[in-house]
Amino acid sequence: MTVEQFIKDRIRANGSIEISEYMALALAHPEDGYYIRKDPFGVQGDFTTAPEISQVFGELIGAWLVTQWVIMGKPESALAEIGPGRGTLMADILRATANVKGFHESISVHLMEISTTLRQKQWNTLAGKHTDILWHTGFAEIPPKPLLLVANEFFDALPIRQYLHAPDGWKERRVTLNDDDQLEFIFVPQAPPEFLQHEPQSDRMYEHCDAGHRLMVVIANRIATYGGTGLIIDYGYEGSPFGNVGGNTLQSVREHKFHDVLVDPGTADITAHVDFYNLTHAAAEGGCVIYGPVGQGELLNRLGAKERIETLCATATPSQQKTLISGLARLTAVDQMGELFKALCITDPHLPKPEGF
Ligand code: SAH
Numbered sequence: 001m002t003v004e005q006f007i008k009d010r011i012r013a014n015g016s017i018e019i020s021e022y023m024a025l026a027l028a029h030p031e032d033g034y035y036i037r038k039d040p041f042g043v044q045g046d047f048t049t050a051p052e053i054s055q056v057f058g059e060l061i062g063a064w065l066v067t068q069w070v071i072m073g074k075p076e077s078a079l080a081e082i083g084p085g086r087g088t089l090m091a092d093i094l095r096a097t098a099n100v101k102g103f104h105e106s107i108s109v110h111l112m113e114i115s116t117t118l119r120q121k122q123w124n125t126l127a128g129k130h131t132d133i134l135w136h137t138g139f140a141e142i143p144p145k146p147l148l149l150v151a152n153e154f155f156d157a158l159p160i161r162q163y164l165h166a167p168d169g170w171k172e173r174r175v176t177l178n179d180d181d182q183l184e185f186i187f188v189p190q191a192p193p194e195f196l197q198h199e200p201q202s203d204r205m206y207e208h209c210d211a212g213h214r215l216m217v218v219i220a221n222r223i224a225t226y227g228g229t230g231l232i233i234d235y236g237y238e239g240s241p242f243g244n245v246g247g248n249t250l251q252s253v254r255e256h257k258f259h260d261v262l263v264d265p266g267t268a269d270i271t272a273h274v275d276f277y278n279l280t281h282a283a284a285e286g287g288c289v290i291y292g293p294v295g296q297g298e299l300l301n302r303l304g305a306k307e308r309i310e311t312l313c314a315t316a317t318p319s320q321q322k323t324l325i326s327g328l329a330r331l332t333a334v335d336q337m338g339e340l341f342k343a344l345c346i347t348d349p350h351l352p353k354p355e356g357f
Pocket of ligand 1: 041049051052082084085089112114115118154157
């Protein structure tokens with residue numbers, strides 16, 4: 001059964017479903033979900049992510065993690081990535097840190113991934129890069145010790161719910177079937193969580209990612225209890241959604257083009273902009289200190305992206321130089337990924353302000 005048939009059967013049986021349920025099924029249905037059935041990345045795929053664009057992304061993050069680990073007093077730690085895609089970022093982190101005395105010996109590597117297809121890819125990418133790599137389906141499985149955590153374009157894939165503040169009261173946007181048996185959005189009277197009810201603007205959409213909020217609290221709580229740091233990079237907005245940011249950010253992408261969210265679920269990526277305002281509050285709720293978010297471009301530049309590119313270019317062919325330079329521009333330029341993508345750092349309250357923030 002395709003995920004579309006599965007979704008339609010569920011609506012026929014029980015009525016309309018929340019967008020969060022639609023998103024969770026489309027992306028992660030155990031047999032036919034988007035991340036389960038295909039490798040979505042790269043030119044041949046549907047979208048490209050920072051580690052797939054430039055090795056420098058992972059190298060700079062690797063060096064940053066080592067700096068944090070040294071400040072923490074070089075403890076035995078869990079190096080964890082949530083939503084590792086093809087494993088490219090972790091491979092670059094491990095390669096860039098291989099010569100740091102004692103680092104690889106002090107860490108075990110943990111990958112939180114739901115997709116068996118992508119786990120296989122990650123396994124291939126990471127073969128020989130570290131002796132102690134484990135895969136997990138949930139964060140709770142990652143052993144309780146000091147944590148060095150990275151997440152790139154993970155939170156945008158977590159299911160959201162949408163609420164409209166209509167003149168006649170709050171409504172939730174849900175997914176239903178129309179008379180032609182096609183998927184369709186409808187609005188159903190439903191109040192959002194209480195914190196979204198403050199000073200709402202009329203006829204405006206508000207989004208809430210409960211899964212992201214809850215996971216962030218748990219991660220922050222782990223870090224506050226056992227020590228460590230987390231670096232979360234994603235595209236999204238940072239001000240309060242009660243200002244002019246946010247709204248309806250639900251989107252679908254297939255083959256590098258926008259796609260209708262409700263057409264052929266399971267064959268296209270579905271994401272929503274990350275609400276950094278909410279993630280920041282979740283991290284504080286979990287007991288962490290928060291730095292940023294800062295623009296991805298700003299962070300990479302502060303961590304020495306230009307200098308790293310220059311070093312690589314010194315021994316590269318002209319065509320490699322071109323790729324390196326254009327990759328850096330894509331990651332850092334304000335009209336590309338430099339500003340829309342943001343980096344948030346959460347740390348155990350005993351650590352000083354991290355480099356780059
Ligand atoms: N970080 C990677 C991939 C981002 S795509 C990169 O930068 O290239 C999102 C990743 O999160 C995929 O690996 C997807 O399978 C995984 N994922 C999505 N939802 C998940 C969930 N609920 N639990 C664990 N992994 C999930």
